[in-house]
Amino acid sequence: MNMLTNGGNFNGPVTMSSREIAELCEKQHKHVLRDIETMLEQIAEPKFGPSDFASTYKDSTGRTLKEYRLPKDLTVTLITGYRADLRYKVVKRLEQLEGQGGHALPRNFAEALQLAADQAKRIEAMAKDVAAHERLTKADGSMCFRDSAKSMQVRPIELTNYMARNRWIYRQSQNGPWLAYQDKITAGYLEHKVTTVDRSDGTEKAVTQCRITAKGLSKLAKLMGDRA
Template identity: 35%
Template sequence: MELIKIEQRAIGDSQVQAINARVLHVFLEVGKDFATWIKDRIEQYGFLENQDFVTAPQNGGAVYKGGGHNRKDYHLTLDMAKELAMVERNEKGKQARQYFIECERRAKAIDPMAALADPAMMRGLLLTYSEKVLSLEAANAELAPKAAVVDRIVTAAEGTMNVTMAAKNLQVQPKVLFTWLSAHRWIYRRAGGTAWVAYQDKIQQGLLQHKITTVERTDGTEKVVEQVLVTAKGLAKLAGELGPICA
């Protein structure tokens, strides 16, 4: 039974399972109006456009909670949708999160090797593992925090991930990690640019990768998207240097 409609959509450089945020907003029975709610959540949790979600002018004539003109839709990855459901802390949120996890499980069951080739699915696996680690840490408070961080790094060592996902695995806010990386000369922005770029020495050390892809906009035009990826080696080094923050 389809509890919330899931569709394939281009987010970042991959076709991934996505949720219309307006549909999720209605299902969760959020008290705030949609525009305020989604903007607050994006700001509060550091979600990034073209990594965690994409936007598009609303169309199709569907009726959603709230009103107004010139509205736009937000299409969310399942990872972002799970987090939004979880932070609502109500029965609807729990129901939605369990539904998304089940949808991911079914998708992976169709092709168990797909997660190794699809960065988006890899991010989903890493987030799911992080949630399991958090549960284990809560159940066993005597575990050394450093050991828990190392455990996450070992499991995440299969591939690269974006900075937002790296922050989730390190258990720091994405904004904190972006600020730290910039201050310690891991990443920078070109003059007049908005995209983060990896410093060449960090690329040569195998700590970061700098990915450039071309994505198609909703109007059919194309744009170049630059993305910094953290390697397993980089994640391990960050865990050591951010030890007091990650603990």
Template identity: 25%
Template sequence: MNNLQVIIKNGKFLVESREVAELIEREHKHLMRDIRGYIEVLNKSHSPRLDSEKFFIESTYLNTRNQVQPCYLLTKKGCDMVANKMTGEKGIIFTAIYVAKFDEMEKSLKNEPQPKLPTTYKEALQHLIEQVEVNEKLQLEGKMKDQVIKELKPKADYTDMILKNKGLVTITQIAKDYGMSGKEMNKILHERGIQYKQSGQWLLYKQYQGKGYTHSETIDITRSDGMTDVKMTTKWTQKGRLFLYDLLKVNNILPDIEKEYSYQTSMLG
């Protein structure tokens, strides 16, 4: 019982309930039961000061079988509440550890230099990719925040949610950055040997497959005769978006924001 990982999310310092359970030598399911009890009492107060999310934030994690499991993220107030319910040496040690760790994180954050803001379209995409990777490591927390998980639901219920957590964008969204339609962008990529169309879906040629550029997604559709059906569509990852940026730039096709900058620079020169 000598370590604690603190994460920063939306400006809050948080620790995961699994880590707390390990530190206080309790089974996670028992700590989860206690936290749900605390939340029930807090919610009965109807006081903004006692909003349960100021103490405990619902979250999830993937177990070793890649199944979504519920957990909580505890704020410092949440740790205080758990510690106050403990007695003896374990409670004292846990309190000392989380107080010291939160204090260390706060001091570290104050001394951290401010991050450099992206100044180009490519830097912005790279920054976005980094953020997406961080979000994936947090394992669906943002996507799950509005869901109240009282019991574990079947894995199938979460399939779409897991897929949507990867920062996928449509070709139309990418094309807007370049001042063109999705149809025009698809045509350009086809002409340059990047993709081909099969059964109504744009697919990458073999040399570009398996690189994490795209992801196929199934969507429900209703046909003109009222019958329901499914359709496969291709969406691009942020890594794929950056790949397209480099590819198009070589062909002198720039996003609007860079075209404007180039124009202004030429006028000043």
């Protein structure tokens, strides 16, 4: 049985693994994984994705397998369609964990190893966030793609391709300028600035340039991981 945890943060929210849900509800783990993915697809607002709750564990043979770790609200939502007696077992387990301050001690050596591995992953992720922040805190205002790539220590084409592939930017025509998706502007990651360029005939032309904010640089550095 996998333990409930608050992800190593004693004051953080309680989560429950899909494996423990499967055991408490007397279901196969693969069926609980399927139910979780179906539930997340059906929740329109806020929009969740499986990657938001994805985690891994090692089975008895040492294989690394997928599981999900759900917060309390999604755990309760998931089990709504299950049998009442099984729902009751899950709810009581959540209450037990909350009474322990959101933390459960490992019950065996395998769980202790898994907890240590989870802690190491979180420390590594925090280190990447800190490194990205340190590189980018000096950025003032917004930057063009080339300067942003230089700040992130990646090639400009790599940064541009990543942003286009992941719906940060788009073009209205094949040779048109890059434009920001509205949700990235709303989030404060990108902005549009109008600049003036000189034509060959001596006249001026106003062009719209998509630029990356300091907040957007930090977000991209985290998403692109080791490449940034």
